[in-house]
Amino acid sequence: MDENILTNETPQDVEPQEPMQQTIGAEQLKKARATLEKYKQGKQKLESKIVSNEEWWKLRHWQYIDAEDTKDEPKPASAWLFNCIISKHADYMDAFPKPNILPREMADEEEAKRLSSIIPVVLRQNDFEQVYSDESLYKLKNGVGVYGVFWDSNKLNGLGDINIQYMDILSLYWQPGVTDIQKSRNFFSVELVDNDILKEQYPQTIDHLSKESASEIKKYNYDDTVDTTDKSLVIDWYYKKNVNGKNTVQYCKFVNDVVLYATENETQRPTKTEVVPVLDELGQPTYDGNGTPVTQIVEREVGASIAEKGLYEHGLYPFVFDVLFKEEGTPIGLGFVDICKNPQMSIDLINNAFEKNTMMVANPRYMFREDGGINEEEFANPFNLLVHVDGNLGEDSIRPIETNLINSNYIGILENKIQELKETAGNRDAVTGGTTSGVTAASAIAAMQESAGKTSRDQIKTTYRAYRQVINMVIELIREFYAMPRQFRIIGDTGAAEFVTYDNSNLQAQYQGNDFGTDMGYRLPVFDIDVEAEKESPYSQLSQNELALQFYNAGFFNPELTDQALTALDMMQFQGKDKIMQKIQANGGMYQQMLMMQQQLLQLSEVVDGLSGGTTNMAEQTASEITGNPVATQPQGNVVKMPTDTKKENAVVSNARKQANDATQPR
8 A cells, every 4th residue: 555545544524532541552452463463374375475476477487496406507488477467467458347337226226327427437536447457467466356445535635535456465464264354353454654754644653663674574576675674564454343233344553552543542423513592491492682592502413433333334344355266265366377387387497408408409518538638728619720639639539429409299298388378378379369270261260269268258257246346335435425525527428528516415325204104214225236348359349330230231220120120139149238229129119109199190180171171181291291202283274173082081191091000000
């Protein structure tokens, strides 16, 4: 966590007041430190694994496979494992999540729509794309990534706002043996902070900080020298406690034996100043000599204290674990380094043997007889044109050491090891854009990529489940802290930017009134979260556009074919199908209403013609407008009128009536 988080847990609604007796003091901090030490001991193997995984990621893993007899060998480090991880990370970024807030009750539909527009803005203000990228990469390497969802009272010039961070597992500690961190009795987050910053923000720590190096956190093998002198370990201690029958999460920030902030020490309830009339013994308002009501100023309690409600009203640790491959008995999992480092090690060992062989062939060695009389120094120097010898140089005086060339079978073994790593990681050539020999059709390539990417899609779904928990926490923090109105720039339904004002008034408990004399109590708006990919690959966008054109050419958007189009869509599966079906159904409904109105208009026109004695000819004109057929004009000059059957309906009117009637009949 960064330095701004030193005070981000302190709610801004109530000014902390010094209570008469501190619930959290030196004795409680001593017990908390003892608990933290137990948690550290249970996490030692995990910390060592994470540090070694980082070395594998940086291609410095020969220290884990090195031996004394290989210290002078080439030691090549290929990046097949690195390529696997960055390929998976690209899949994660292509599937960057977008929240869609859905109401559970019809009364909350408008609020869910507002939250769907506002929460993406909150995420962008937290640069969540970068947070998501860092968390995903950490998860791929180590098997778990962690989000921290806090309320930072220092944001927006003291107004406060949500703060979402990616957390390092090395700085987090939980109860060993739990699989869900929400079931841990305690949870610790630690951070090294400069002593001068602590003295400035918390003057009570001046005489309690050590100048020695703080080394309580497991460290990575950095390239640069990290100086931890003049730093102190600041500990964020979260713990569960039942208060008045409610499970709460309490919080304490401390350094050494000094409490910086503790929710249990905030026992003062918030109050509100009100002006009320002074009542007499009978409970009636009193008046002065001028008949003016006598009033007084009183302080009324308007809620529970922080100690009673805990750090956050949602009662959860503000951390979300995103596990890749689940391990039993622990909240963390296996990453791609854990799974693929053995094939990577085999690849590098084989490459090492190949390079040694190449060097031996390129630089041949020789055997000399001790009495051969050859000047070895001159012979070993490749720039000497002449080499002196004593006596006769026999054929057995010098002989080259024969080196066997690499057999093609060993090259096949190396290729199989590379293929093993790809198959183990699900990082086949089709995923990275390559294809097998002979596959050239676009549809075949697309099918191969779709099949090869199924493991990535499965892994991304685990991230989406963690993302839902993050959004749930964001909604709960909005419900609790967005009391003051704040401005947001959102994208409206038409795609244009809109400026809206939002607060949490519609998220609070709402009184439902009386139903037949029964008090219905209060209702708290609750929402479901649907996650979809905000960004997609160019290929996915192209296929989506082609699908839309196919629907258009097939007449799916023709309102006359609504029933057939909905039947066909019901048998299909593609992203955004529900929205397309809703639009087609809405267009079909409007078309049916239009036809019914045309039929009614035609009937009214016939009534008008009947009342006018047939002089207006309105029915024929209306039918002509409906069918698009022009009305026959009367010829000019003397025309002999033939007798007509007044009981027979005009053909244009009859056709229009039949067309409207057929279109409104159910299929």
